[in-house]
Amino acid sequence: MTELSERAGVPIPTIRYYIREGLLPPGNLTSPNQATYGEAHVHRLTLIRAMVEVGEMPIAAVARLFQHLEDKNADEYTTLGLTQYSLVRTAARESTLDEPGAAEVQELVDRLGWRVNDHHPARAMLASAVRTLRRLGQEDVLDLLERYAASAHDLAEAEVGVVLERDGLDNRAEAVVTVGVLGDAMLAALRRLAAEDVMTRALETAARDANG
Structure with a gap:
């Protein structure tokens, strides 16, 4: 677990907490007090951190999301829909x-x-x-509501395209999560950067006009 903590950048107590809460599967036991962890654990920890730290999702919500992902009885449409709703x-x-x-x-x-x-x-x-x-x-x-809607729908077409290009339900569901969490974060950041650019240009133009 020490090696997993170093590779994923997550403290050992946090990893143990995620295992107890069912967010992270336990390692493969090699002895009563020893377990091994693979790339899948590192990948899952990275995904959890994105949801908790970037997406600011409560642990309970993350747990519900993984329950949906692990429910193999649901069809693809239901699984992807519940995954999106969980965000x-x-x-x-x-x-x-x-x-x-x-x-x-x-x-x-x-x-x-x-x-x-x-x-x-x-x-x-x-x-x-x-x-x-x-x-x-x-x-x-x-x-601006309809303009927001038009922009959102245009972006959704591209995002859904990314999701559906993935092979397999697990990969598609994970794409829904990353688009929903990290995509939201990127979009929010870009909107604020764009707002500063537009505001700066507008104020500079106004100042030049005022000064003749």
């Missing part, structure tokens, strides 16, 4: 869909012709954002 934050998943904002989300989905499950947890997440923007009087931000 939505718990607070959003527990929201009720009859709250203010839900109807607006449904209207958007209908208008765009998207085929989306009525129980997709991201519906509640989006409804919460819409509801909050309305309370804040940020109607101009809400006016």
